[in-house]
Amino acid sequence: MLAFETLAETLTRDGVDVPQVMQRLKALQIETPSWGYGNSGTRFKVFKQPGVPRTAFEKIDDAAEVHRLTGCCPSVALHIPWDAVDDYDALADHAAERGVRIGAINPNVFQDDEYKLGSLCHPDKAVRDRALDHILQCCDVMRATDSKLLSLWFADGTNYAGQDHIRRRHERMQDGLEVVYRALPPGSRMLVEYKFFEPGFYHTDLPDWGTALLHCQALGPQAQVLVDTGHHPQATNIAHIVALLLEHGKLGGFHFNDRKYADDDLIVGSVDPFALFLIFNEIVDALDDPTTEATAQAIAYMIDQSFNIEPKMPAMLQSVLNVQTAWAKALLVDRAALRDRQDAGDVLGGYAVLQAAFETDVRSLTARAREELGGAADPLAVFASSGYSERAVADRVGAAQGWGG
Amino acid sequence: MLAFETLAETLTRDGVDVPQVMQRLKALQIETPSWGYGNSGTRFKVFKQPGVPRTAFEKIDDAAEVHRLTGCCPSVALHIPWDAVDDYDALADHAAERGVRIGAINPNVFQDDEYKLGSLCHPDKAVRDRALDHILQCCDVMRATDSKLLSLWFADGTNYAGQDHIRRRHERMQDGLEVVYRALPPGSRMLVEYKFFEPGFYHTDLPDWGTALLHCQALGPQAQVLVDTGHHPQATNIAHIVALLLEHGKLGGFHFNDRKYADDDLIVGSVDPFALFLIFNEIVDALDDPTTEATAQAIAYMIDQSFNIEPKMPAMLQSVLNVQTAWAKALLVDRAALRDRQDAGDVLGGYAVLQAAFETDVRSLTARAREELGGAADPLAVFASSGYSERAVADRVGAAQGWGG
């Protein structure tokens, strides 16, 4: 791999303000999800891995190790009830001791038997109320853990035409979200996630960014849209959606992962790294624009993946690295040149500017950033030789929680 | 084919209010597009057909013949400049003489050389102004022809990442639409169409209903969304979009066609008749609901297809018939039973109610409706034996206008 100094020299010669790039590169913080450290699988099989954490505390240990190695993952998202504990103070303290903090709280309203036909959209008010109660309890967890984000994904949908009434379900969703909105802790936000399909196979109540936006607009400024990069129809231009949500002040955060087919939940950037770069390109652009800067600054970058066959910790590290790579490349885009080519109507000129940044080998740049943040230049190698996995396998015996709790 | 009386008897026995169904069936009016009567093709070849109309007047003749045969196509959409004439009064009179009227006015801002990089979103203000001028002239045509609909489709988009700035283009679109909105004739509406892709292959400025809705919301009540049934990503649930737009008062109209792959512009219902039925099912539902009734009543049903290899007039007749078929089946849905099954959470019960309507053979029902409207029971057969085509081939010699003017 290229030496950092060599790369920096080349970049500087090409007009890049390397210190500024390094500063912005180091500013990126990526939240990892507690459930990413546990077992997961497809509908066909959950392959259990030895050494996966058995408790929320152990998941935080893993997240802390990822932060120790990368320097850029200071928070961990919780999933309730998978991570429910009796004493959230203790959990938050445990996190603090390990050098991380509690991030977004993710309610689960899709795995109880009652939710077979939905949660907030269920035809039966009793089930809707049950789901609402659970989400309101998650608002309490936010208070207990000083979390500022409520991350909402609903599996609500139907499998057959005629199964339920689409518009009435839409109204029920809005009614439920309004109750949640009023219960948000001060200074916090709720992020509304959408998904094209699965587990609903006829319709999904929140299928696209437009529907999520309609709800958030009706709710108010504390409600924003959450973009999961794996939740779109084939060929969707996600960078475009990101730009539109930024423009309208409603981009709240990301669930990063990659996919080739459906919601494959693979390592982010492993299928289409150029598409990931283009997303970050829109964000850097918005950071430099006063009308969108505040929204862009507040974006929550979160990983949400399913490591079914690969080892969890290396997979998480690889994802973090890939996000940093895309971010670094987006920071290298010559924005003055890009604007110049765009204003001139130069079809290929703008593309060439982006391509120049994308083709740059930034591995030594991100390595240096991690080192300056207290992490490792090569987290995967350090982890492999650290004995962490072996200790986990030895220590964590007994019932390991699956992805689904 | 089943006799009408036999079918009516069976339906009545099953609890259907046949006279009411017939009344609503006859109330459906479908607008045909002037350009559907002219030559069209793919990028590979426009196969020219003998007898296609050479002028806007002759296109209206064809549209009038379709109305004569079906009884349900009283208006014809114009495309400017393909249908531009010096004297719009004369054109409107010609239409009236033939028993039809001018429907939606469709500006064309994608075929001048200046529009290579877009129209309202073009980086060059001079081009944007040119496009705007053209659309404003179309508002004048609306006044001249007493048209109440401005139907807006924009080919604006880019082919390469970096080619232009997505958010600035979005702002330019909004700015342009606002000028148009203020120029709308009183009592008229503008319908904003979206399209997933083509001719733009990196991004399209109006790619989905969410983006179109954002613009329409900002504009005001005279702006609504136009759903072209061929303009979505694969697997999109269009009935769901229809329901959401109805719920929010923003469904303005349809461009009907069918597709298997991309924007194939085939005969409506020829690929997936069940999906078409499900769209109409949402509309009938909305007509019966006081909160959505007004929006549903005002929907403009328009055909927009490209008959590349099939004869134009039979293809248009077939499309009208297929729309009527779907509409008739949607009217047969037992809504009380449907609601009952939905409220009970009966997954298969609601589907069974829809299926019962869809499986009904309604051909004699729509045939009777056409007859009662003054059309033909079997428009295709009547047309085939009418000599209309032969006369057109004989009379319409000389340069026939292609689809692209």
Added chain:
Amino acid sequence: MLAFETLAETLTRDGVDVPQVMQRLKALQIETPSWGYGNSGTRFKVFKQPGVPRTAFEKIDDAAEVHRLTGCCPSVALHIPWDAVDDYDALADHAAERGVRIGAINPNVFQDDEYKLGSLCHPDKAVRDRALDHILQCCDVMRATDSKLLSLWFADGTNYAGQDHIRRRHERMQDGLEVVYRALPPGSRMLVEYKFFEPGFYHTDLPDWGTALLHCQALGPQAQVLVDTGHHPQATNIAHIVALLLEHGKLGGFHFNDRKYADDDLIVGSVDPFALFLIFNEIVDALDDPTTEATAQAIAYMIDQSFNIEPKMPAMLQSVLNVQTAWAKALLVDRAALRDRQDAGDVLGGYAVLQAAFETDVRSLTARAREELGGAADPLAVFASSGYSERAVADRVGAAQGWGG
């Protein structure tokens, strides 16, 4: 619903040979899968249903009940090891007593922990041998149950570029299949299933009919391709694939289900009934053609679905009914008229012939066929009032097997 006699009269008047149609309609036999009666779900949740069978014997009871009600489901597919028993003679006898027989044997080489990286394609020979042993044991089950079909689906694939070597995996698959081929009982066939994706998300070793065909060609005449209607990329013309496999003598059978998005495994025909009709249209055409008749006659029609939220027995009945509906409509196609229109190059004429058949309401036709086969005119209604479900809930207490064994 229309009376059978009324429909028959109308059809006869239109030139249909109703007795012949009834005969062919009754000849269709549809195999139901043992696993369709058990619990299933998505990766998010398996919603357990009360009363689902606990053993292979009880699954056969359910399958027999479906046959009793429909008259056209005389065989049941087994999944090994989900349905493994000590005494297959006893199982076969149990089936015979209930009026059904054992159909295809489906090995499972994707749920042991060893299969994390594949089965016949696994990089480790020991795992490949294990998978092979299991499949060979399934050949023994075929002998023990007098089954004539080995139905092979492999979950083999990779999740990341570079994870394994595509060509070497292809060779391993061929090597394994050859061993299996040689172990087939005399007079039996092996059906090789393909699937576009899932659970592999980078590549699947058997992703399409072309790959499956390559293997089957190399194996010999006892190897044929199995078409699962939910295993294709979006917009794939499955009827076309069916036609090609028929033409080349390699269409072995179907796994019927429907999908809107991915491999949704919904009730067959519930998403796109016209596409199902077009598949059967190719089959009826091939039955009437001496060059393809033998292949078409030997097609194994099997249901393979996942009833996640709907009650299992009604869902299975609904699927059988939908297959019959499509089959009946395909039988009504006026093949002489169709050929005439096709030979004349009449683009819309051939479509009109198909549409006439598809729009016919055949419910009374299939009802009559079921009655003549000893089943019920309305199997869903008879089942609902039969008390079967209630008895199953009462009797089948204790650990019910899930879909995944």
Added chain:
Amino acid sequence: MLAFETLAETLTRDGVDVPQVMQRLKALQIETPSWGYGNSGTRFKVFKQPGVPRTAFEKIDDAAEVHRLTGCCPSVALHIPWDAVDDYDALADHAAERGVRIGAINPNVFQDDEYKLGSLCHPDKAVRDRALDHILQCCDVMRATDSKLLSLWFADGTNYAGQDHIRRRHERMQDGLEVVYRALPPGSRMLVEYKFFEPGFYHTDLPDWGTALLHCQALGPQAQVLVDTGHHPQATNIAHIVALLLEHGKLGGFHFNDRKYADDDLIVGSVDPFALFLIFNEIVDALDDPTTEATAQAIAYMIDQSFNIEPKMPAMLQSVLNVQTAWAKALLVDRAALRDRQDAGDVLGGYAVLQAAFETDVRSLTARAREELGGAADPLAVFASSGYSERAVADRVGAAQGWGG
């Protein structure tokens, strides 16, 4: 940009045999298509560009200029009749004088009015014979120009279910191809291209690699499959298809372009550069394997794109550069390490090996290769300042041929 020497030093330190990489990098030859230099467009509009070549001779001039600037594009594909001339000797001589040669001959059997319903699959034998005659004439052009490749794309397909008989069309195709096969000049090959859809929207007679392979297998060793990278369903793993065709000795060549949605015909690698890299990764792997080496060595690399809104020459240069980039990265893959990780079942290890190659900035490597081949380090910059475009605009006045001849 990084200096070549710096990169070479780093690579050498990392164990790369840089001289060998440079040698293989320079060995890649990419054919450009005559039609890529002419006007093209979508069905909505062909935007005419000033300076495009008016004759086959001028197209060869443009192709020669691309070769002069890149050093790796020594041949040019012809399209007949777009490039039909009276004296093919003169055309071949003209090419030789300009330093290039005639490459693949591409018959056109889709733009005459007779081909509305197909060419070799047309229901009318007279049309089939006409198409066959044209293709046989193209074999004569091969002899006249010493071309060794016949590149066959058929637009044959249907737009509506029932329009024609799928199996009979398949047989007609096979019959026609057999006649062509027998007419091939000695030592030449015919490449059979497939395409998922367009211009046919119900079915395409050659929709996928499986169908093309069936034809080629029946024809013999001189018939191979042509992979156009834009001709697949969404999410298709093209690298997998490439691997399978290599394994079976039937990969004849490529038509390179990129797409996000349908057959967008964009600059290759501009949408998904990682997917392009993975294709070349399979090829390099096959070159190193004795069982596939001969097939891989004979692959014809051809560009086939539609530059609708971007200037033709820079677009073609950009495409060539992007192919070189992907090729260079594939050459950098550490194959021993890759095999080691694959054999070990290390899910992420193999991916990491590929990623290391992909993330390398190879721009100075390909620049050096071009220089050593006699081309320019930066062809785009050299071209921009060369005055070539300006001269073309000045000289090439009068009727410029469109893409469609």
